[in-house]
Amino acid sequence: MNDFDKGPDRKTISEKDLFKKIILAPREAFRFINDYKYEKHLYILLFLAGIVRSFDRASSKNMGDNYSIWAIIAIGVIAGGLFGWISYYIYAALISWSGKWMNGKGNTESILRILAYALFPSILSLIILIPHIAIYGNDIFKSENGFYSSGLVDSIIYYSFTFIEIIFGIWSVVLCVIGISEVQKLSISKSILNLILPVILVIFLMLILFLPFQLFN
Numbered sequence: 001m002n003d004f005d006k007g008p009d010r011k012t013i014s015e016k017d018l019f020k021k022i023i024l025a026p027r028e029a030f031r032f033i034n035d036y037k038y039e040k041h042l043y044i045l046l047f048l049a050g051i052v053r054s055f056d057r058a059s060s061k062n063m064g065d066n067y068s069i070w071a072i073i074a075i076g077v078i079a080g081g082l083f084g085w086i087s088y089y090i091y092a093a094l095i096s097w098s099g100k101w102m103n104g105k106g107n108t109e110s111i112l113r114i115l116a117y118a119l120f121p122s123i124l125s126l127i128i129l130i131p132h133i134a135i136y137g138n139d140i141f142k143s144e145n146g147f148y149s150s151g152l153v154d155s156i157i158y159y160s161f162t163f164i165e166i167i168f169g170i171w172s173v174v175l176c177v178i179g180i181s182e183v184q185k186l187s188i189s190k191s192i193l194n195l196i197l198p199v200i201l202v203i204f205l206m207l208i209l210f211l212p213f214q215l216f217n
Contacts, residue, residue: 015040022120026175030182033113034106043085045116048123050084051076055129064141069133072141088115094198095180104184104194114179121171125164132161 013021013032021029032038054076058064063072092112099106106114132140136158181191 018117019120022117022175026118026178027182029117030114030179033117034110034183037110037113039113039116042113042116045119045123046085046088046112047081048126049088049116049119050082051080052119052122052125052129053084053087054080058141062141062143064138065143067141069138069141072138073133088112091115091198094201095184095194098197098201099180099184099186099194101197102184102186102190102194104186106180106183106185110183111180114183115176118175118179119172121168121175125168128161128164128168132158132165 013029018029018032018038021032055072058072058076063075067075089108089112092115093108095111096104096106096108099111140158176195177188177191180186180194181188184191184194186194
């Protein structure tokens, strides 16, 4: 079904225009997703977002120092794709829970839908990552990749890829703020706080659980 109709007071968006709306009119798109509980592409988006997150972790943890490029790709696709969505579900639950302190209206499922579609720009970064890996291989996941001392052309290509991936990531963060504002019925400033609070809570919980062990070691 390409169009949804639940009454004349609700504006519908065709399936083919939904992603265009996410880019050009995100609040309208998120309102549609929330009102109609639209989740046709939910699981594939979460699967791909999990892969993106896994590759980001591989880069930040310099996994190329210890693993081959094929091992990193396998971990990214299998572990990231199959299990990464679980972290987004937990994150959505924490956003819903902490959002209630600010009178947020969204539940875990509605927030998860918004997050999945808000991550669309980050998912697009896979289009950039594929040639990035094809050209530079395991070096992009190493602590010492040598790009600072490489030729001018190689440096320009590498950092252009990296810059575009960062822009896509920032874009997704902005969409998450707008989406949470829509589904939680919060202001932009409260939506930013709502996105940050779960991270603070997890860090605080980890400190409570692991700090005593560090003190007695």
